[in-house]
Amino acid sequence: MPTISLNLKSQTLTQNSRGHNQWEVTTRESTCEAISTALLLCDVWDNHWSRGAAKRLDQMIPKMDKVVRSSRASGLHIIHAPSGTLDFYADHPARNRMLAIPSIEPPAPIDHLDPPLPIDDSDHGSDTGETETRRAWTRQHVGIFIDETVDIISDDGQEIYSYLQNQSIQKLLILGVHTNMCILHRTFGIKQMVRWGVDISLIRDLTDTMYNPASAPYVSHIEGTRLVVEFIEKFWCPSLLSDDLL
DSSP states (O other): OOEEEEEEEEEEEEEOTTSOEEEEEEEEEEEEEGGGEEEEEEOOBSOOSSHHHHHHHHHHHHHHHHHHHHHHHHTOEEEEEOTTOGGGGTTOHHHHHHHTSOOOOOOOOOOOOOOOOSSOOTTOOOSSSOOSOOOOOOSBOTTSOOOTTTOEEOOOHHHHHHHHHHTTOOEEEEEEEOTTTHHHHSTTSHHHHHHTTOOEEEEEEEEEOOOOTTSTTOOOHHHHHHHHHHHHHHHTOOEEOGGGGO
């Protein structure tokens, strides 16, 4: 049975030889059966109210699509989760496939430490001047191929949890936007999946933050994204690079 090897990066708070607290970075190799692994695309929309956010996603789309195609060819399950656009997919075979899955009630959420983010995103995080949010998206980005014969479409956490259980999926990988918002907080996002006991990991080079360098901690946008990824590695789940799937 085909397998994939993932290099999972985590960070743990330890003490050095002098008794000082420090974050220790570890990377471990994990081998997973492809048929027991799913790749979820979070809110990879066709547009965004923030010009900067839309541009950065456009730049990632070619590699995202390459990773999706490679993962599908390897036997991974592909879950498309473009939140708020499911009316567009009402008659799509990948949506109907999801609706045919028997519903499974998730377990009671596990208590989990939930510290604050290392960045201030209270201004909604646009770095290109927009301050008013609006729904600018209508569907998933056209640059991502959806295979109607095998993929599924959902933006509902319980639906996706039911799919994972029905398909005996042991490992969930997540890419998309935005790391500090949807990736963490959607009903199918990292926090909810961790609390339901799902083994999830973030693909750290195929994500982006909503962060404005004019806000604390006053670093570049790239650095803001790195800080959020490290926050996830410390408190929620491991991360990996997309090259592991190519």
